Amino acid sequence: MILLMDITITWYVFIAILGLLMGSFAGATVWRIRAYQLKEDKKLGEEYDKKEFEQLKKLTKHSVASDRSRCLHCNHVLEWHDLVPLVSWLRTGGKCAYCKKSIGVFEPIIEVAAAVLFVAVYHFSVTMSYPLAVTILLLVISLGMVILFFYDQKWLLLPNSVMWSVIGLSAVWWVWLLMQTNDVGAFIISTVISIATLSGLYLLLWTVSKGMWVGFGDVKLGLALGLLLAADWRLALLTLFLANLIGTIIVLPGLLSKKISRRSQVPFGPLLIAGFYLSFFFGTTVVDWYTRLAGYGF
Ligand SMILES: [Zn+2]
Numbered sequence: 001m002i003l004l005m006d007i008t009i010t011w012y013v014f015i016a017i018l019g020l021l022m023g024s025f026a027g028a029t030v031w032r033i034r035a036y037q038l039k040e041d042k043k044l045g046e047e048y049d050k051k052e053f054e055q056l057k058k059l060t061k062h063s064v065a066s067d068r069s070r071c072l073h074c075n076h077v078l079e080w081h082d083l084v085p086l087v088s089w090l091r092t093g094g095k096c097a098y099c100k101k102s103i104g105v106f107e108p109i110i111e112v113a114a115a116v117l118f119v120a121v122y123h124f125s126v127t128m129s130y131p132l133a134v135t136i137l138l139l140v141i142s143l144g145m146v147i148l149f150f151y152d153q154k155w156l157l158l159p160n161s162v163m164w165s166v167i168g169l170s171a172v173w174w175v176w177l178l179m180q181t182n183d184v185g186a187f188i189i190s191t192v193i194s195i196a197t198l199s200g201l202y203l204l205l206w207t208v209s210k211g212m213w214v215g216f217g218d219v220k221l222g223l224a225l226g227l228l229l230a231a232d233w234r235l236a237l238l239t240l241f242l243a244n245l246i247g248t249i250i251v252l253p254g255l256l257s258k259k260i261s262r263r264s265q266v267p268f269g270p271l272l273i274a275g276f277y278l279s280f281f282f283g284t285t286v287v288d289w290y291t292r293l294a295g296y297g298f
Helices: 002-043 050-060 087-091 106-127 132-155 160-180 184-208 216-228 233-256 269-294
Strands: none
Touching: 002 050, 002 106, 002 132, 002 160, 087 106, 106 132, 106 269, 132 160, 132 216, 132 269, 160 184, 160 216, 184 216, 184 233, 216 233, 216 269, 233 269
């Protein structure tokens, strides 16, 4: 029994460390995608941040995979001991080990966020007795979500390369769900409602406003989330509700104190992703409780 518990704890520690490492990878990927984005904008003659371009252009020397990580200030190539997630940052007090300039809190935040998410996904998978392959699939999707979350939060954009990968992997998850279901008809209807709720609504807003209110990235993200929640469309509704609720809670103090104007752009991707995970992990419990409370069942 004690041995069994040790093994369980060891697995959680392993997943947490894996999450930190993947978070570090996600952080580096976010910067690289941004560097390529700026290069692309420049090439297409679109508006771009020149200072940011100069700072990041060294990240685009080679292919995305073969680039070495460098300090954004002094351009020093970072060694493995500068890249130990969280530990390196804590050791130098959040400064570059070479030029001593502040690195900021973005890196440790994304690392810890990925670690927490990985442990949560793993725990949920164990609770649901998902097969190992499905657990790994969910972890890879979550890595994509972490990249999308922080990229959108920083630059109000959901990069296509990551977005399409997440949609593709979500479709694989959907096929697995389909194989588990006894009632294919109900499952298909639930899928349609989920996608209509999370993607169709944004498509409508996007079409009506000609892309002013929401970005097309939100439409695509909604498609991925709709596929992920296909088994229970009520969770798609809950996701939308939670995303708006969290958004209101975050924006309201700023609006009231006039720090944020009505025209300020609020990235909706991170809100949708946060709403999704809350619904995914706790939604079934919440929805069952609510329907019982309201006295009707769906
Ligand atoms: Zn430096």
